[in-house]
Amino acid sequence: MAEGSKLLVVARDLQRSFAFAGQKVGALASASFEIASTDRIALAGPSGSGKSTLLALIAGLDKPDVGTIAWPGLPGRSSQPVGLASSDIALAFQAPSLIPSLTVIANAALPHMLRGGGAGEAEERAAAALSLFRVQDLADKLPEEISGGQAQRVVLARCIVARPDLILADEPTSQLDHLNGMAAIEALLGWTADNKCAVVIATHDVEVARRLDRTWTIYHGLLDTVGPLGHVPSAQGGAERETALGNGHAVGRVA
């Protein structure tokens, strides 16, 4: 752990499966890890490998079937359900998550309002956050009036409004073109550095992974926190090795 950083999350041997159509679907087979307050982690792996399942467990939105997870550096996390009102972890969901009946700025302001912040201050914070992600011109629009990529930037803005200690972003640039996606990542990383916030970003984009300090790789629910990108934690074939970022695209080493 880097000097001056504190341990936020510790997890050991997490497993999670789901019942689906009478079958047991293994989503996470094995995950042990720690997240410190200065960490900037890319979570890479093909679709269906368990990235969203893992982020939901880290957020405390879901519970593991087996294993333990604790949030030593995030007071209240163990006892409180996570939500927009929580200040210590912010999650940018993979699925659309803006509230349809609220304007963009009201959506962005919500985490501060839900924590009991004043409307004026919430709006000020939301406006600054929207500017950071270059979507300030959309402030008065409804979610249905903006594109998927714009909505992703609004969600990132919403993430920072409550000034969390840890941001979990689930494929946050998947609907943005490369340049705008990288600009959003740069804005997010600038903010997290200035505000001593840790970040875990699930991504298929090798350029995004390269901007972070570490890459975790997940394959068939097996998390590898130490190998170089593309390392397969079990005896998988070479072809799979090339799909660490999904879609069959060969990728270079990032670590």
Ligand SMILES: Nc1ncnc2c1ncn2[C@@H]1O[C@H](COP(=O)(O)OP(=O)(O)O)[C@@H](O)[C@H]1O
């Ligand atoms: N609520 C659920 N019910 C049934 N199966 C699920 C559920 N959530 C995830 N899964 C399954 O678990 C596996 C991992 O899913 P997920 O974590 O969404 O992967 P990723 O985010 O890497 O695409 C997939 O096979 C998926 O179909």
Ligand SMILES: [Mg+2]
């Ligand atoms: Mg996912």
